[in-house]
Amino acid sequence: MKRTMYEDRCTIHNTDNDRTEEVEVLDFSPRKRLVVSVQRSIKLTLVYQERHGDYVGSMAGMEFTSRGPKEYTVGEDYAR
Secondary structure: OOOEEEOOOEEEEOOOOEEEEEEEEEEEEEEOEEEEOOOOOEEEEEEOOOOOOOOEEEOOEEEEEOOOOOOEEEEOOOOO
C-alpha cells in the first residue's frame, strides 16, 4: 500500500523584503492550510490560494508565501 507523506520543513518567502527562509512545518492540510514555526519562536498560518497555487499568510504587516512542503510516496505495491 502506498501513501503520500510530506517533508517536515519547507521554505517561506517574505514578499516585502524578498527574503526566503526554511521553516518547520507544524501542521499541513494539502490545498487548505499550512502552519509553520519560524525560528522556533513565531507561529505563522498560511492559507491556500487556488488562484495562485500558493499558501499565503501575513504577520506584523508583512506578507509571506510558500509552495508548501515537498511530497513523497512511501510503501510498496503488493502483487497478488
